[in-house]
Amino acid sequence: LVGDDAARFVHFGATSQDVVDTAAMLVAKRALALVLADTDGVAAACAELARSYRTTAAAGRTLLQQAVPITFGLRAASWLVLVLDARRSLRGVELAAQLGGAAGTLAPLGEHGPEVLRHYAAALELVEPTLAWHANRSRVAELGGALDLAAGTFAKIALDVALLSQPEVAEVAEGEGGGSSTMPQKRNPVGSTLARACAALARAQAQVLAAGVGQQELERAAGAWHAEWDALSGALAYAGGAAAAVRGVVEGLEVDAERMERNLYETVLAERLAFLLAERHGREAAHELLAKAAASGRPLREALAGELPDEELDEALDPTTYLGSAGAFVDRALTRYEEES
Amino acid sequence: LVGDDAARFVHFGATSQDVVDTAAMLVAKRALALVLADTDGVAAACAELARSYRTTAAAGRTLLQQAVPITFGLRAASWLVLVLDARRSLRGVELAAQLGGAAGTLAPLGEHGPEVLRHYAAALELVEPTLAWHANRSRVAELGGALDLAAGTFAKIALDVALLSQPEVAEVAEGEGGGSSTMPQKRNPVGSTLARACAALARAQAQVLAAGVGQQELERAAGAWHAEWDALSGALAYAGGAAAAVRGVVEGLEVDAERMERNLYETVLAERLAFLLAERHGREAAHELLAKAAASGRPLREALAGELPDEELDEALDPTTYLGSAGAFVDRALTRYEEES
Amino acid sequence: LVGDDAARFVHFGATSQDVVDTAAMLVAKRALALVLADTDGVAAACAELARSYRTTAAAGRTLLQQAVPITFGLRAASWLVLVLDARRSLRGVELAAQLGGAAGTLAPLGEHGPEVLRHYAAALELVEPTLAWHANRSRVAELGGALDLAAGTFAKIALDVALLSQPEVAEVAEGEGGGSSTMPQKRNPVGSTLARACAALARAQAQVLAAGVGQQELERAAGAWHAEWDALSGALAYAGGAAAAVRGVVEGLEVDAERMERNLYETVLAERLAFLLAERHGREAAHELLAKAAASGRPLREALAGELPDEELDEALDPTTYLGSAGAFVDRALTRYEEES
Amino acid sequence: LVGDDAARFVHFGATSQDVVDTAAMLVAKRALALVLADTDGVAAACAELARSYRTTAAAGRTLLQQAVPITFGLRAASWLVLVLDARRSLRGVELAAQLGGAAGTLAPLGEHGPEVLRHYAAALELVEPTLAWHANRSRVAELGGALDLAAGTFAKIALDVALLSQPEVAEVAEGEGGGSSTMPQKRNPVGSTLARACAALARAQAQVLAAGVGQQELERAAGAWHAEWDALSGALAYAGGAAAAVRGVVEGLEVDAERMERNLYETVLAERLAFLLAERHGREAAHELLAKAAASGRPLREALAGELPDEELDEALDPTTYLGSAGAFVDRALTRYEEES
Numbered sequence A, B, C, D: 001l002v003g004d005d006a007a008r009f010v011h012f013g014a015t016s017q018d019v020v021d022t023a024a025m026l027v028a029k030r031a032l033a034l035v036l037a038d039t040d041g042v043a044a045a046c047a048e049l050a051r052s053y054r055t056t057a058a059a060g061r062t063l064l065q066q067a068v069p070i071t072f073g074l075r076a077a078s079w080l081v082l083v084l085d086a087r088r089s090l091r092g093v094e095l096a097a098q099l100g101g102a103a104g105t106l107a108p109l110g111e112h113g114p115e116v117l118r119h120y121a122a123a124l125e126l127v128e129p130t131l132a133w134h135a136n137r138s139r140v141a142e143l144g145g146a147l148d149l150a151a152g153t154f155a156k157i158a159l160d161v162a163l164l165s166q167p168e169v170a171e172v173a174e175g176e177g178g179g180s181s182t183m184p185q186k187r188n189p190v191g192s193t194l195a196r197a198c199a200a201l202a203r204a205q206a207q208v209l210a211a212g213v214g215q216q217e218l219e220r221a222a223g224a225w226h227a228e229w230d231a232l233s234g235a236l237a238y239a240g241g242a243a244a245a246v247r248g249v250v251e252g253l254e255v256d257a258e259r260m261e262r263n264l265y266e267t268v269l270a271e272r273l274a275f276l277l278a279e280r281h282g283r284e285a286a287h288e289l290l291a292k293a294a295a296s297g298r299p300l301r302e303a304l305a306g307e308l309p310d311e312e313l314d315e316a317l318d319p320t321t322y323l324g325s326a327g328a329f330v331d332r333a334l335t336r337y338e339e340e341s
Helices: A016-052 A072-092 A107-124 A138-164 A190-215 A224-251 A257-281 A283-296 A310-317 A326-340 B016-052 B072-092 B107-124 B138-164 B190-215 B224-251 B257-281 B283-296 B310-317 B326-339 C016-052 C072-092 C107-124 C138-164 C190-215 C224-251 C257-281 C283-296 C310-317 C326-340 D016-052 D072-092 D107-124 D138-164 D190-215 D224-251 D257-281 D283-296 D310-317 D326-340
Strands: A057-062 A065-071 B057-062 B065-071 C057-062 C065-071 D057-062 D065-071
Touching: A016 A072, A016 A138, A016 A224, A016 A326, A057 A257, A065 A072, A065 A257, A065 A326, A072 A138, A072 A326, A072 B138, A107 B326, A138 A190, A138 A224, A138 B072, A138 B138, A138 B190, A190 A224, A190 B138, A190 B190, A190 D190, A190 D224, A224 D190, A257 A283, A257 A310, A326 B107, B016 B072, B016 B138, B016 B224, B016 B326, B057 B257, B065 B072, B065 B257, B065 B326, B072 B138, B072 B326, B138 B190, B138 B224, B190 B224, B190 C190, B190 C224, B224 C190, B257 B283, B257 B310, C016 C072, C016 C138, C016 C224, C016 C326, C057 C257, C065 C072, C065 C257, C065 C326, C072 C138, C072 C326, C072 D138, C107 D326, C138 C190, C138 C224, C138 D072, C138 D138, C138 D190, C190 C224, C190 D138, C190 D190, C257 C283, C257 C310, C326 D107, D016 D072, D016 D138, D016 D224, D016 D326, D057 D257, D065 D072, D065 D257, D065 D326, D072 D138, D072 D326, D138 D190, D138 D224, D190 D224, D257 D283, D257 D310
Parallel strands: none
Antiparallel strands: A057 A065, B057 B065, C057 C065, D057 D065
């Protein structure tokens, strides 16, 4: 294919692993670009959510229990920061050319080894390594690790979405949630489910790569290198799958700000009011008042008017008294996002 | 303990996880310094080996078979580059302060959250994070990953040393190899063995940290965070154990340059000579001549004098004809080592 | 310590690994008994829950969405079956004596090797292996695997409890849920959290054991065996931790059958009724009727009386029409429990 | 496809997971049969090696150092026992039918659930489970674990073969070892290499399955189940790959009994003789005598005749004095092999 003059230099000096490793890095480069594009999409959508819901109060949840109020914007900003961290790792991965010949000396090239390596790496737009890395696989493991962290990042967002989509919580819903022919009320978090499955599989591949680092016998390994082939393509594919799935999830996310407020009022803020009402009316009466207010379907502020001094009521329900620096933290995340984009 | 005035600000605004995470990062900082000190020691010893054995020819081995000649210096340079990569990862890890309060808003501090966070991080000499990272654990996983890669790096060196210490190869020996009371000929590669065991255990801990990233429910996780506690100290301890063990191994490594040459001559170079002798004397005679030369115990050059033209013999045994750019690659590794130290 | 006559036979014929492996199996035997005792406790409590709530209707949840009705007894029966499977695996683990001497021949014992091995195993009440298993570690990996599966089993129950304890679901609560000084409404699922953390750590240890099987060089390994020491004790300890934590959880579990019914009515059964009401009154009116019924706080059967023919209403709300073989399946699990106890 | 009458019962009562899980078990059954066939082949070949080399003395090697003598038959018997253990685990795996409907109650089948399940399982020749196991995945993890252990078993044999094939050891060679066009002396252990790579990949898949057990939310999981799909086929395929590769290795293994004896004499037995000669002639003279004997190329017994009393020499070199119960242990393994076949 190459033609007469050039043909005899094909594979000249290079060992098969030089060719396979370099090809793998070229493939990884293209695949990473796709993963990064979806990661950018996730970041953009999270930034948009952080901006849009910067002041939307919601219940913060720790150990799966309601804790103190946050904003949904802060939660999205927190996703954003995690995605920015993952993107930084992915961008920082060094994809190097491989050229060492049978055992790293590039013997057939005489003393021209380093020069040929330089041109070779430059022509392929890959990093020029210090030495051949036939048995130095931490750079591959690092790529796997970055893909794993990215996939884990997407899985965390997916987990949050799945939890917030539970019908009893119902604060968000996937735009393209899967229906069920036999259970029409269901709206399955299918994108989140897919992302979590992909992340589990990406992690397994990354573990093969990490485990291989210490199992490289001498100049080239008898097995640990060969296990990388499937593992690396798997890690790229599954991390990409997780990225694409979560991108779909966050870009199409339906956010029910009203339900967030209701959930918050029903638990976290009711707690505050119960405390104030009890001080004034006694515990039992306080309980009754709250129950009546809740059943009325009207905003708590309105339904409880008169039961507490206006200023106490205002303060108890004033977001600025319980949201701390949520807004400032959202802004920090957005600033970083803009700086890194 | 703190005293009257300050006492009421202890734990003020901070949640328990703020305290535990920050403490963990302070511990990690100190532990990392120890791991890095031993990593420096390994790098220095590998650099010294690379320098000392820059031109010592040895058999390169791929798939556990002898391949083409390399120098022992190149092998050590290859270890060095792997260690430099690991060190770069360890140095690049970002240890951040944690301060978010119950759900990341720092509500009790009103609008002063970011400012307090800044002072807090500065006072502790930790990185100031964009946001609280209660459920954003990729930074912990990244620390685990760097420790795992470092441990894997040490395990790879340990594997090579164990393989080269086999009595049938006998090119190196651990200076403090373990004896056996009942088998006096044994010289166990005990440091390498320890390093490999530590690396296997460090990897398991790192996997707990990596697996946790995607399992962080909402603002704080119900389990995945708690699993980090043992895993992080384990990862630090075992990676440190691997570093210390391999440092002992490479600092005290006994290198048998003569045996390297002999092994190389007996296989790789004998192959070359067999080919040349067969061309001149026929296959059978060539075989006999080589066997006689080997049995004579004299250098091949001397024992085969007269059987081949002097210039052919010289060329076949001249290292410059088969070591390619080994020396130049050793120098590249040493240059990088000096630049990064 | 042993006394003059016997002293010279201590360690006679045995290599250090014989002693360490045998000791490890004796330790494992005692530790397994503790894990099994807690596993028995978990099984008993699950059986009790299955029995007590055999007919308590609850919403089945798939992909974290409400699906069709089940009984809480069926869910507990499902936990029970998982625990019985785990127990069967734990009980099936074969703990063998180790005795092979330096390389498996028991050379110092002349031809008496097999006979001594038989007495040795019998005296220690351990299984007599076919051969020394110095480098045959699948039996240790199998123990690790059984502990991992048991821990995973406990983690699954813990996950379900944590999910059902969410305040928006509130169908169960841990009896000893952790409070929070600053957030009095919280009732953290602390036992479940602990169990999940332990399971993550047990799994990591089991992975070390599984990974070791293929890395045993010849008669005794240089590292893979040594990594087992910490991993095996860790696997036993963490699996035991998970067992004890979940035992506490299920033994003290507070079950809110009324809330289960309410959750079920509000979603799954409301769906059924909405369908029937819509057929009769049109969609909009149906919706209104249901909302009014829900707001009334009265049982749906009562609140909707007259809006649908009695028999239709009865049928729609009759558990026997939607619980299928739930009861029969609970009985199957209980029967198996009794047979295996 | 099914035809009018039957068509409406397709998928009747069953949920998609019922169909997918049952199909997966049917696939696993067929795939397991293939893995078991190759496992049988490996066992048969190991048994043959154990029988043929029952008395062939060889150096036992621990921590990659020569230890005491064994027989090659004992090493093969040890492989055999490991394979028999793996086969027992594979055979013991329970492949069950899945049928539970949307949430395990088989509601559409009314009270006929258990009966239909019985017929369904019987018709498919799968085990009838106590309950639906939609979210009880330890049975799948157990299958993965058995495949992982089998793959690890094959990897251990492959590692031993690769180590014994090193040119400096040269006690065995793969019959179909891979050549290298540029390095004619190489005989790569390609089957062993392939088996080790497959085992690393099988383990990763098995870890996905094991990790999934604790991550099954309520009646059906949002991700952990979906991750099983690729992981289970991967585990079957890679374990099968390892089995087939090692079968090729052990069936075609070339054993160099003479080289085994030589290696043993050069190190382990020379040690014995050095001790005896030193007692009689002093250390230095002993050393010289041994060197001369080795250089002579004649059997040690012959070359040293006269330097030690005949009976001492005979005893030192008499295998029956240093092989202990090697033969008896080989027979135990073969007996077990026959009993289990």
